[in-house]
Amino acid sequence: MKNLQFGSQCVRAARDTKTTRPHQLPIYATSSFAFDDLPEGMAVFSGEQAGHLYSRFGNPTIDAVAEKIAQLEMHGSGEEGHGLFCSSGMSAISTLCIGLLQPGDAILTQPNLYGGTDELFRKVLQPLGFEVILADLSDLNTVAKALEQHAAIRMVYFETPANPTLSCVDIKAVSALAHSHQAIAVADNTFATPYLQQPLLLGADYIVHSTTKYLNGHGNSTAGAIVGKDKETMQEQVFPALKLLGTNGSPFEAWLLNNGMKTLELRMERHCQNAAQIAEWLTQQPQVSRVNYPGLPDHPDHQLAGQQMRHFGGVVSFELKGGLHAGRQFVEGLELCTLAPTMGDVDTLVMHPATMSHLRVPVEQREAAGISDGMIRLSVGIENIEDIRSDLEKGMASIEKRG
Ligand SMILES: *Cc1c(COP(=O)(O)O)cnc(C)c1O
Numbered sequence: 001m002k003n004l005q006f007g008s009q010c011v012r013a014a015r016d017t018k019t020t021r022p023h024q025l026p027i028y029a030t031s032s033f034a035f036d037d038l039p040e041g042m043a044v045f046s047g048e049q050a051g052h053l054y055s056r057f058g059n060p061t062i063d064a065v066a067e068k069i070a071q072l073e074m075h076g077s078g079e080e081g082h083g084l085f086c087s088s089g090m091s092a093i094s095t096l097c098i099g100l101l102q103p104g105d106a107i108l109t110q111p112n113l114y115g116g117t118d119e120l121f122r123k124v125l126q127p128l129g130f131e132v133i134l135a136d137l138s139d140l141n142t143v144a145k146a147l148e149q150h151a152a153i154r155m156v157y158f159e160t161p162a163n164p165t166l167s168c169v170d171i172k173a174v175s176a177l178a179h180s181h182q183a184i185a186v187a188d189n190t191f192a193t194p195y196l197q198q199p200l201l202l203g204a205d206y207i208v209h210s211t212t213k214y215l216n217g218h219g220n221s222t223a224g225a226i227v228g229k230d231k232e233t234m235q236e237q238v239f240p241a242l243k244l245l246g247t248n249g250s251p252f253e254a255w256l257l258n259n260g261m262k263t264l265e266l267r268m269e270r271h272c273q274n275a276a277q278i279a280e281w282l283t284q285q286p287q288v289s290r291v292n293y294p295g296l297p298d299h300p301d302h303q304l305a306g307q308q309m310r311h312f313g314g315v316v317s318f319e320l321k322g323g324l325h326a327g328r329q330f331v332e333g334l335e336l337c338t339l340a341p342t343m344g345d346v347d348t349l350v351m352h353p354a355t356m357s358h359l360r361v362p363v364e365q366r367e368a369a370g371i372s373d374g375m376i377r378l379s380v381g382i383e384n385i386e387d388i389r390s391d392l393e394k395g396m397a398s399i400e401k402r403g
Contacts, residue, residue: 074201089223268314
């Protein structure tokens with residue numbers, strides 16, 4: 001299985017060959033595992049003998065899927081990654097931070113994080129004594145200065161491309177800066193997936209995923225994953241945090257995720273192809289004042305994204321000249337695209353950050369992060385491009401009619 005191409009690995013990996021020979025990965029719906037006798041139980045408990053004990057610690061379905069994600073993140077390098085499967089993207093992030101950091105340690109991160117991560121840092125980790133320092137991570141001088149000024153920084157945490165402006169972070173350069181100050185580099189790879197971008201191969205130490213999005217791709221399970229390059233810290237620090245906080249995912253969610261991942265390469269190719277065409281089309285619409293897509297030559301991170309990503313991703317955001325009012329009219333005029341606060345599913349999803357994901361963010365802060373009242377985020381699906389475009393045309397036309 002080791003020498004397969006990326007897309008083949010997506011399809012073929014994560015089969016259970018240890019017990020019987022099922023053609024597909026089964027769901028092990030069992031909370032614990034039985035032993036033949038006391039010596040066997042003792043050997044497995046002490047770690048002398050490989051085996052499963054209790055599903056919160058691991059389970060054949062869960063382990064197969066965690067290993068598959070680790071293989072995909074390290075694909076092509078010949079090196080091994082170490083994966084853990086979690087109950088959500090948020091549980092992956094909190095487990096990693098609690099497992100690796102001590103109160104008093106600081107996290108350096110960006111102001112334009114996924115909303116839940118931003119709240120986790122401010123509302124949960126900060127009150128527990130973890131310091132959180134915000135800086136523009138796309139500016140390497142700012143990153144270097146922050147690392148020099150705050151000796152307590154132990155982790156640099158970033159998202160690239162970031163939501164919803166699609167700004168990018170130079171993974172290689174920021175990881176190197178982190179390492180020169182004895183800090184670890186962590187990338188949230190949810191938007192890109194390992195098919196488009198492999199942060200661990202560019203120098204990051206850990207990646208986290210909300211597998212709820214593109215890795216699953218079908219919008220039918222909530223789960224997350226952590227992959228680390230260092231086996232010892234994964235086993236001695238991150239795994240105990242998962243096991244003892246109980247942030248493990250379930251075998252059923254792992255099984256759904258495995259089915260979704262089989263078509264990762266096919267889906268990502270189509271998502272990216274469609275998104276590139278939609279971004280180009282949006283630039284020509286008179287109602288649109290700005291389009292954010294790293295694939296467009298005028299996006300500030302076009303060159304960087306081209307270096308560290310295979311294609312430019314499936315998410316596009318844009319601003320309507322008519323602001324909030326036009327945003328509402330546009331969304332109301334759509335018939336095919338689904339209005340939903342998620343992304344990465346096979347169907348095209350629309351989100352209006354000002355009234356949905358960023359409703360509770362103060363207006364000044366939201367606008368400073370580049371999220372205007374008229375911004376629309378599109379998670380471009382894998383439908384036929386003609387159908388997506390004609391639906392977006394309906395949305396645009398409804399602005400004109402009522403506007
Ligand atoms: C959705 C998301 C998360 C949180 O994941 P859940 O599975 O909803 O817990 C974290 N990071 C990014 C970039 C996301 O899009």
